[in-house]
Amino acid sequence: MEHIVIIGNGISGVTAARHIRKLSDKKITIISSETEHFFSRTALMYIYMGHMKFENTKPYEDWFWKKNRIELKKALVEKIDAENKQLLLQDGSSFSYDKLILATGSKPNKFGWPGQDLDGVMGMYHKQDLESLEKYAPNNKVCKRAVIVGGGLIGIELAEMLHSRNIPVTFLVREASFWNGVLPEQESEMINKEILENHIDLRLGVNLKEIKADKNSKVKSIVIAETGEEIACNVVGLTAGVSPNINFVKESSIETNRGILVNRFLETSEKDIYAIGDCAEQHEAIGQRRPIEAVWYTGRMMGETVAQTICGNRIEYKPGHWFNSAKFVDIEYQTYGWVWAKPRENEARFFWKDTTGKKAIHLNYDKETQEFIGINTFGIRLRHEFFDNVLTEKKSVTHVLEHFKDANFDPEFFKQHEEAIVSQFNKENGTNLQVKKKSWKRIFSKA
Amino acid sequence: MNTMKVIKNIGLVISLIGFAIFTSSMFTGTNKVSEETFNTWASQKVKSEVFIEKAKQEIVGKELSAAQLSSKIVDIAKQSNEYHKSQKEIAWDKIIWIKWNKTYKDFVYPLVRASATGWVVKNQGLFFFLTFGLAILGGLLFFGADYKLLGPAGIKNNGIFQHSATNRGVLGMIAFVYFVSFYMLLYFFPNYLINPILSVNPIKQALNGNASDQWFLYGFMYCSVMTVFAIRMFIKYRHNNYQIVRTAVVLFFQIAFAFLIPEILVAFNKPWFDFKNAWPLNYTFFFDWNINSLIENGNLGIFMLVWGIILTLVIVPVMVYFYGKRWYCSWVCGCGGLAETLGDPYRQLSSKSLFSWKVERWLIHGVLVFATVMTALTLYTYFAEMETWKELAFGLSVYDVQSSYGFLIGSIFSGVIGTGFYPILGNRVWCRFGCPLAAYMGLVQRFKSRFRITTNGGQCISCGNCSTYCEQGIDVRSYAQKGENIVRSSCVGCGVCSAVCPRGVLKLENGPEDGRINPTQVLLGNDVDLIKLMNEK
Numbered sequence: 001m002e003h004i005v006i007i008g009n010g011i012s013g014v015t016a017a018r019h020i021r022k023l024s025d026k027k028i029t030i031i032s033s034e035t036e037h038f039f040s041r042t043a044l045m046y047i048y049m050g051h052m053k054f055e056n057t058k059p060y061e062d063w064f065w066k067k068n069r070i071e072l073k074k075a076l077v078e079k080i081d082a083e084n085k086q087l088l089l090q091d092g093s094s095f096s097y098d099k100l101i102l103a104t105g106s107k108p109n110k111f112g113w114p115g116q117d118l119d120g121v122m123g124m125y126h127k128q129d130l131e132s133l134e135k136y137a138p139n140n141k142v143c144k145r146a147v148i149v150g151g152g153l154i155g156i157e158l159a160e161m162l163h164s165r166n167i168p169v170t171f172l173v174r175e176a177s178f179w180n181g182v183l184p185e186q187e188s189e190m191i192n193k194e195i196l197e198n199h200i201d202l203r204l205g206v207n208l209k210e211i212k213a214d215k216n217s218k219v220k221s222i223v224i225a226e227t228g229e230e231i232a233c234n235v236v237g238l239t240a241g242v243s244p245n246i247n248f249v250k251e252s253s254i255e256t257n258r259g260i261l262v263n264r265f266l267e268t269s270e271k272d273i274y275a276i277g278d279c280a281e282q283h284e285a286i287g288q289r290r291p292i293e294a295v296w297y298t299g300r301m302m303g304e305t306v307a308q309t310i311c312g313n314r315i316e317y318k319p320g321h322w323f324n325s326a327k328f329v330d331i332e333y334q335t336y337g338w339v340w341a342k343p344r345e346n347e348a349r350f351f352w353k354d355t356t357g358k359k360a361i362h363l364n365y366d367k368e369t370q371e372f373i374g375i376n377t378f379g380i381r382l383r384h385e386f387f388d389n390v391l392t393e394k395k396s397v398t399h400v401l402e403h404f405k406d407a408n409f410d411p412e413f414f415k416q417h418e419e420a421i422v423s424q425f426n427k428e429n430g431t432n433l434q435v436k437k438k439s440w441k442r443i444f445s446k447a
Numbered sequence: 448m449n450t451m452k453v454i455k456n457i458g459l460v461i462s463l464i465g466f467a468i469f470t471s472s473m474f475t476g477t478n479k480v481s482e483e484t485f486n487t488w489a490s491q492k493v494k495s496e497v498f499i500e501k502a503k504q505e506i507v508g509k510e511l512s513a514a515q516l517s518s519k520i521v522d523i524a525k526q527s528n529e530y531h532k533s534q535k536e537i538a539w540d541k542i543i544w545i546k547w548n549k550t551y552k553d554f555v556y557p558l559v560r561a562s563a564t565g566w567v568v569k570n571q572g573l574f575f576f577l578t579f580g581l582a583i584l585g586g587l588l589f590f591g592a593d594y595k596l597l598g599p600a601g602i603k604n605n606g607i608f609q610h611s612a613t614n615r616g617v618l619g620m621i622a623f624v625y626f627v628s629f630y631m632l633l634y635f636f637p638n639y640l641i642n643p644i645l646s647v648n649p650i651k652q653a654l655n656g657n658a659s660d661q662w663f664l665y666g667f668m669y670c671s672v673m674t675v676f677a678i679r680m681f682i683k684y685r686h687n688n689y690q691i692v693r694t695a696v697v698l699f700f701q702i703a704f705a706f707l708i709p710e711i712l713v714a715f716n717k718p719w720f721d722f723k724n725a726w727p728l729n730y731t732f733f734f735d736w737n738i739n740s741l742i743e744n745g746n747l748g749i750f751m752l753v754w755g756i757i758l759t760l761v762i763v764p765v766m767v768y769f770y771g772k773r774w775y776c777s778w779v780c781g782c783g784g785l786a787e788t789l790g791d792p793y794r795q796l797s798s799k800s801l802f803s804w805k806v807e808r809w810l811i812h813g814v815l816v817f818a819t820v821m822t823a824l825t826l827y828t829y830f831a832e833m834e835t836w837k838e839l840a841f842g843l844s845v846y847d848v849q850s851s852y853g854f855l856i857g858s859i860f861s862g863v864i865g866t867g868f869y870p871i872l873g874n875r876v877w878c879r880f881g882c883p884l885a886a887y888m889g890l891v892q893r894f895k896s897r898f899r900i901t902t903n904g905g906q907c908i909s910c911g912n913c914s915t916y917c918e919q920g921i922d923v924r925s926y927a928q929k930g931e932n933i934v935r936s937s938c939v940g941c942g943v944c945s946a947v948c949p950r951g952v953l954k955l956e957n958g959p960e961d962g963r964i965n966p967t968q969v970l971l972g973n974d975v976d977l978i979k980l981m982n983e984k
Binding site for chain 1: 600
């Protein structure tokens with residue numbers, strides 16, 4: 001029986017294992033050194049905040065793996081011997097495979113800051129990071145202030161976590177406005193406000209110079225490069241992005257760049273070795289996507305795809321239209337299609353914000369053809385299927401606005417804003433669009 | 448910020464004082480049975496002259512505590528029984544039936560209630576303020592302070608699993624013991640609840656001129672608790688209109704339909720009737736005494752009888768078809784109302800395991816079968832004009848079946864376990880594992896309904912907030928992460944899974960049946976050819 005070995009028990013590796021099991025009777029082993037069972041990394045924050053227990057973050061009960069004959073091995077892989085199809089483990093033993101899937105995920109970036117390895121400095125990615133945070137920042141008596149370095153999605157989550165335990169937070173963001181490499185100005189400004197409203201000390205346009213230690217080599221303070229200001233703190237969170245977790249792969253014969261290089265079939269340069277999820281890097285980016293995509297659902301989709309190839313149905317990884325979501329403290333965010341931080345040559349934009357300043361939508365469409373390109377939505381939930389259809393069928397922005405009630409995914413009794421949105425669009429563009437009533441027929445007709 | 452914390456703590460202290468007075472009042476007060484009270488009671492309850500004679504010596508005119516009086520009554524009953532049993536010819540009608548779950552509430556309680564004396568009896572209004580008044584006032588301050596303390600509107604579940612009260616810690620256990628004890632006393636030993644019952648006497652008097660009993664205490668308490676905790680819900684979910692509307696409606700149905708209307712009906716000499724309580728949750732609806740009482744009450748009684756039947760046979764299934772069983776379970780039902788208010792802090796404690804789901808299905812459908820069989824037998828004897836206490840088969844009478852249902856399901860399961868176990872098993876213990884009406888509606892919801900929780904394409908990140916906060920123990924995530932809609936018989940449509948989802952993945956909807964159940968292998972967002980290939984298999 002062919003033995004499939006998967007390194008990494010995150011969403012990519014586990015999805016691959018599940019789908020291989022659905023499609024075949026192969027022997028499957030998942031190796032991980034992080035935890036015994038698969039858990040949802042995205043929920044780590046909720047454990048610290050007390051919304052959940054670790055048990056609640058496991059998507060499958062512990063009996064699931066045995067029942068589905070997926071073997072779990074807690075071990076750290078140190079070397080891959082592609083020629084002999086062998087893995088060398090940290091305990092010195094070796095482990096053989098017939099096909100190998102690398103799904104090792106990411107690790108937090110560290111940019112060589114002085115003091116970056118002190119006690120009390122951590123990322124927020126692995127379960128071990130959570131344990132470390134619990135140790136150094138259990139409450140605001142032990143941790144009088146925390147400094148977070150890096151303004152991305154994990155940074156704001158970490159700020160929210162610490163804030164939930166009333167720990168004062170200083171949030172250092174390199175950019176002039178939060179996440180403005182991804183979000184257009186208006187949205188970025190909105191999130192700045194949300195951060196400040198939660199009493200998080202947001203510092204924009206600043207960089208970390210160094211982290212200073214006390215005599216026990218524990219964090220004492222940080223220094224800001226631009227101003228030289230020293231801020232006393234007990235914990236430093238490094239959240240300046242992530243990069244593929246592939247140190248041990250680099251020493252093997254497998255071709256790597258920032259990530260493990262793969263072709264469209266998720267195959268690496270070595271036969272019978274595949275890479276999926278955060279650690280995989282496409283030779284050439286797919287569409288407008290980045291060559292490395294550290295996103296939950298792309299990891300899952302690569303797992304779904306590679307399982308086909310391994311089970312004899314060799315297919316390309318062809319993700320559909322871009323979408324994503326996040327939550328910035330209390331503001332939910334979804335995006336479908338592309339809305340760049342800065343409009344491109346051919347693009348026109350439409351931005352609408354409600355009076356509370358906590359809800360907004362931003363439409364991106366082609367100036368000439370009016371074709372819908374993408375939407376950002378804040379505080380209003382929208383239907384994925386609706387926008388997937390719109391993008392596939394290259395519908396116009398006016399089509400989207402007229403059918404905006406079909407797209408709404410907010411819970412019942414929520415205030416509806418379609419009329420206000422469309423009337424503002426009409427005003428700005430001299431059009432006379434009318435919102436159509438919600439139609440189940442249209443929602444369900446996929447073509 | 449700090450002033451709000453102080454207000455919160457003051458509220459807590461005031462509320463606890465109210466509860467302390469309420470609880471300790473059980474152990475205070477004296478009873479003095481007058482000749483007249485005794486004779487009235489004895490003429491209804493006792494046939495044994497031995498009992499009456501002895502009781503007159505030992506009880507009448509004496510100052511006794513409720514506990515002393517209760518145990519004296521039972522002691523004398525035992526002695527009297529012994530005497531009668533020692534006679535050559537036993538006078539069975541003079542034997543006083545002694546059983547722990549019947550004797551105290553049916554035999555002892557009425558005399559203790561009628562003979563209460565002391566400070567509380569004379570100061571009922573003040574006593575009401577010192578118990579209910581303080582508890583409610585304190586509760587409102589305690590939860591009201593959250594408006595500021597919780598921070599800006601949004602999902603604020605911080606610290607729930609780190610707090611002893613909401614994570615089966617010591618405080619949770621104390622609440623558990625308190626709830627269970629209260630239900631045990633309420634159902635089986637109301638003779639120890641005399642002063643608490645007296646605290647609501649002025650309200651009962653004002654409503655229909657009668658004296659309050661344990662059921663009125665329960666009803667009033669139920670409404671008060673729901674009101675205070677509904678305000679907590681309004682504050683906690685002030686950003687979520689579904690939660691606000693739902694909570695307001697369920698509170699309205701409790702206060703108007705389960706509490707005020709029945710009391711007012713009684714004031715006009717009409718039968719006590721809860722118009723929203725549908726069979727088989729309302730398991731006594733087809734009992735002979737209920738049918739007879741309705742028939743004897745003219746047009747209104749007949750209307751009630753017909754309404755009850757239409758409610759179960761037509762309104763319930765039709766409404767479940769259009770809106771799912773949520774229209775009842777979390778918008779109308781009293782049990783659901785308490786679960787969604789008082790029980791909300793415990794929702795995360797329900798078990799999500801596959802094992803629990805199996806237990807749930809056996810239990811809840813078992814109760815439905817039990818209720819149906821009992822009702823069928825009841826109706827059989829009713830139309831056959833048989834006495835319910837006559838043996839039907841296997842040495843059992845219909846009365847035996849009814850009273851074991853009443854004891855096991857009506858009291859122990861729905862009350863003691865159903866509510867008492869909130870702090871351990873989550874807030875929908877009864878609704879999930881026991882309620883026969885929920886089982887009935889669940890079957891309709893699963894197989895013939897427009898209701899579902901729609902999963903939003905491929906947006907799920909498997910975080911598990913939805914499953915964690917599902918009071919019914921549904922592993923919502925297991926569907927959402929597959930891109931599948933949630934169509935489950937047990938879903939009561941509380942909407943909290945949708946509220947706590949950080950990515951906007953879940954929406955409660957009533958839509959066409961077509962495509963309601965949508966098993967998927969590969970989620971939206973992946974290659975269209977792969978989706979086609981996998982999902983067509």
